[in-house]
Amino acid sequence: MEMPAPDAKIMAKKAMLVNRLMQVLPKDAVIHDEFETRAYECDALTAYKCPPLCAVLPATTQEVADVLKICHEEEVPVVPRGSGTSLAGGALPTADCVILGVAKLNDVLETNYDDRYIRVQTGRTNLSVTGAVEEQGFFYAPDPSSQLACAIAGNIAMNSGGAHCLKYGVTTNNLLGVTMVQMDGTVIEIGGAHLDAAGYDYLGLICGSEGQMGVVTEATLRILRKPEGARPVLIGFDDNEVAGACVADIIKAGVLPVAIEFMDRPVIRATEAFAQAGYPDCEALLIVEVEGAPQEIDSQLAKITAIARKHKPVELRESTSAEESAKIWLGRKSAFGAMGQINDYMCLDGTIPVSELPYVLKRIGELSKQYGLDVGNVFHAGDGNMHPLILFNANKEGDLELCEALGADILRLCVEVGGCLTGEHGVGIEKRDLMYDQFTPEDLEAQMKVKDVFDPKWLLNPAKVFPLTATQTRRARLSN
Amino acid sequence: MMTPDSEHALAEAVASATSPIRVQGGGTRLIEQVDGDVLSTTGLSGITLYEPGSLTLVAKAGTPVAQIEAALAAENQRLPFEPMDHRTLLRTTGTPTIGGVVATNASGPRRIQAGACRDSLIGVRYVDGQGTIIKNGGRVMKNVTGYDLVKLMAGSYGTLGVMSEVSFKVLPGVETSATLLLHKLDVSGAVDALSKALGSPYEVSGAAQCLVKGITALRLEGFEESVSYRLAQLRNLLVEYGDMEELHGEASEALWLANRDMxxxxxxxxxxxxxxxxxxxxxxxxxxxxxxxxxxxxxxxxxxxxxxxxxxxxxxxxxxxxxxxxxxxGSAQTFPPEPPVMAALSEGLRAQFDPRGILNQGVMG
Structure with missing residues (x-):
């Protein structure tokens, strides 16, 4: 993945820049030692690494504003960083950038159960937002797999989803307000605790903008009352296509499960070897979870199992207790770890129309054979968000490149059938150069024009989202 | 009045315009006097794609809302956000279009549970102020590819572009709905009771209070047995608020239709x-x-x-x-004035999307 060459003028003024940053931040909040900056050289897309010029860890919105003001004056790029769990390289530094980490901004500022919101600093982790309200029976709905570690700042930047978004939506559907610092240091307030913010939908625009419009330091999030209970059913099929048809029939029947997860044979086998969840050895497994009071769960599961039986499942296991539920989820939740045990893998994130599921799975199988790399599929079937896992050997010459080429072909396939490159991980650097497969030059230009408004100097999170060829003129204009 | 019959013709109409344009769907949500030649989207009509199994519907901007609701109802599905019909309130006539719903982000009582129009909107195609056709989002419900201009277009009142096509995530319809009514609560008591219900696990999908009549209403929707269970639970929860009454089926639906359309x-x-x-x-x-x-x-x-x-x-x-x-x-300024820093951003966006400033001039500031 190509990154622009670092700007020699910026590299040359590191000492002066560090000095200026130390005037507005405590000394230990400016990390400039070449050894220590290595801690920030990559995010969860570990194939790409580059230590930044320096990293800063501001503890207040004012400190964030001070840092950005200095970087704006000095025309130094800034890469905002939440917890560094991006799978798309969203927080990958450039050698001439300042990493702005929000890890010290982790306070809960306000909880209001009557009006059902919580206001937090954005360095707080996703799971600890729910942690702050669960004693009162509430939760924060978006639940990305990395929720133990990932920060709300990164969730907002990438518009993160999770397993339960079929019912509860993704980050953008649960975000009520933000405090955001613009690149020139201006602090803006958008929305609040009320449901619809005034004027243009800036919240919608900022959410998912991958840290390229500003640094969000505080967020007001919608919290919901926990359902009385939840229970899954495990359904095994001999055929991917039949499993896909079963998903469509469940949805058409008017049942809205809180999650419909799908695993194919390679993933089932790997997780079974790893976690012994007691999964049957079959072609496709569905985990369908419903919520509500005990009798509601019973009646919903009855509807679902009746539909499933029409598709002649090889296994149908309805959970009747918390232990059985945990066992059903055990395999799914350890799927990524299990795949990691057997190999290095790359996790893709394309979304497809649910109706295209059987065709896409068949094509992925063919592409896998063509490239000679195994692919496992585990994903959110209800919303069509696929997560093909391509297995490769990072120590084998050329394997990463082969894996990336297969990944690109699979993502092009997703676009071809009416879907998109990324459903919840973001573009980052990973899918940047595939954007022309989904968008026309005019479509991308319209998006870049928004960036022009928020960050006219194009300093925030450079070389992400848009193909380098698309941003060439803008970057050239600025380096002169 | 210009009534282009294709996206291409729409783009031509905007590109060749030499004076301000007043963008209009069915003309039922006019909240601001706008100068200019009327550019109607009613020539762009029809459902382009509807896949009940994928919970997805795509329609041209000028499609009547009623046509979309009928197509969805035939498959027992619906637009989750329950779009409001503004005709009673604004004393307008005409046929509401789906483009108008999106342009005004029109959302009804179910917004508290299922989100606003912008939350169900998953894709747009529009023509910007220079006549360029742009698409953003698509037809899948999880999509973070590039910036989310879909949400920006929702509620932008035709000032950033003229929509030609919109896509939605839809939801299954429900078997039944029921309403619990509380009586004689003042505004504080009513908000208190509504908050208590909304903070419960019983999935309230409507929570309203008519102050003049002193009636508080809570709606539950879903499968029959689930609704009756939750109704009983809600009654227990709210016992301190006095006498209660229930509405079922059509009576319940009629009340929320009235609430939706004011x-x-x-x-x-x-x-x-x-x-x-x-x-x-x-x-x-x-x-x-x-x-x-x-x-x-x-x-x-x-x-x-x-x-x-x-x-x-x-x-x-x-x-x-x-x-x-x-x-x-009324005669007051429609939207509240923006703080200067936000006004500058809005001005910046309009300058990028509509550099000639010809689309629905002055509506959003």
Missing amino acids: KHFSGVEGDIWRISVKPSDAPAVVASMPTATNVFLDWGGGLIWAVVPQGTDVRTPMGRISGHATCLR
Whole structure:
């Protein structure tokens, strides 16, 4: 993945820049030692690494504003960083950038159960937002797999989803307000605790903008009352296509499960070897979870199992207790770890129309054979968000490149059938150069024009989202 | 009046325009006088794609809302956000279009549970102020590829582009709906009861209060047995608020249709305001409008509809309460003035999307 060459003028003024940053931040909040900056050289897309010029860890919105003001004056790029769990390289530094980490901004500022919101600093982790309200029976709905570690700042930047978004939506559907610092240091307030913010939908625009419009330091999030209970059913099929048809029939029947997860044979086998969840050895497994009071769960599961039986499942296991539920989820939740045990893998994130599921799975199988790399599929079937896992050997010459080429072909396939490159991980650097497969030059230009408004100097999170060829003129204009 | 019959013709019409354009769907949601030649999207009509199994519907912008709702109903599905019909409130006639719903982000009582129009909108195609055709989003419900201009277009009142096609995530319809009514609560008591219900696990999909009649209404939807279970639970939860009454089936549906379209304000004289605050601020907002002749709370108190004597200033008395007030009918400025830094961003966006400043001039500032 190509990154622009670092700007020699910026590299040359590191000492002066560090000095200026130390005037507005405590000394230990400016990390400039070449050894220590290595801690920030990559995010969860570990194939790409580059230590930044320096990293800063501001503890207040004012400190964030001070840092950005200095970087704006000095025309130094800034890469905002939440917890560094991006799978798309969203927080990958450039050698001439300042990493702005929000890890010290982790306070809960306000909880209001009557009006059902919580206001937090954005360095707080996703799971600890729910942690702050669960004693009162509430939760924060978006639940990305990395929720133990990932920060709300990164969730907002990438518009993160999770397993339960079929019912509860993704980050953008649960975000009520933000405090955001613009690149020139201006602090803006958008929305609040009320449901619809005034004027243009800036919240919608900022959410998912991958840290390229500003640094969000505080967020007001919608919290919901926990359902009385939840229970899954495990359904095994001999055929991917039949499993896909079963998903469509469940949805058409008017049942809205809180999650419909799908695993194919390679993933089932790997997780079974790893976690012994007691999964049957079959072609496709569905985990369908419903919520509500005990009798509601019973009646919903009855509807679902009746539909499933029409598709002649090889296994149908309805959970009747918390232990059985945990066992059903055990395999799914350890799927990524299990795949990691057997190999290095790359996790893709394309979304497809649910109706295209059987065709896409068949094509992925063919592409896998063509490239000679195994692919496992585990994903959110209800919303069509696929997560093909391509297995490769990072120590084998050329394997990463082969894996990336297969990944690109699979993502092009997703676009071809009416879907998109990324459903919840973001573009980052990973899918940047595939954007022309989904968008026309005019479509991308319209998006870049928004960036022009928020960050006219194009300093925030450079070389992400848009193909380098698309941003060439803008970057050239600025380096002169 | 220009009525292009294809996206291409729409792009041509905008590109060749030499004077301001007034963008219009069915013309039922006019909240601002706009100068210019009318550019109607009614020539762009029809459902382009509907896949019930994928919960996805795509339609051209000028498609009548009624046509979309009928197609969905035939498969027992629906638009989750329950789009409001503005005709009663604004005394307009004509046929509401789906493009108009999106342009105004029109959302009904179910917004508290299922989100607003912008939350269900997953894709747009539009023509910008220079006549360029742009697409954003698509037809899948999880999509973070590039910036989300879909949400930006929702509620932009035709000032950033003219929509040609819109895509939605839809949801299954429900077997039944029921309403629990509480009586004689004042505004504080009502908001209190509504908050208690909305903070319960019983999935309330409507929470409203008609102040004039002193009726508080809570809606439950779903499968028959689930609704009756939750109704019983809700009754227990709210026992301290006095006598209760239940509405079922058609009676329940008729009430929420009236709430959705604000039929309670049918024929009223005076100015009509729509105020968005957090629910617990509703009593203070209501107290700040002593001359109001009719007040209706939706969204658990977070949305306040008010009728006030002509020319009454509603914004200033709200003081420091966080939120905003829109004047839907009356002589006051429709939208609240933006703080200077936000106004500069909005101006910047308009300059990028519509550099000639010809689309619905002045509507959003």
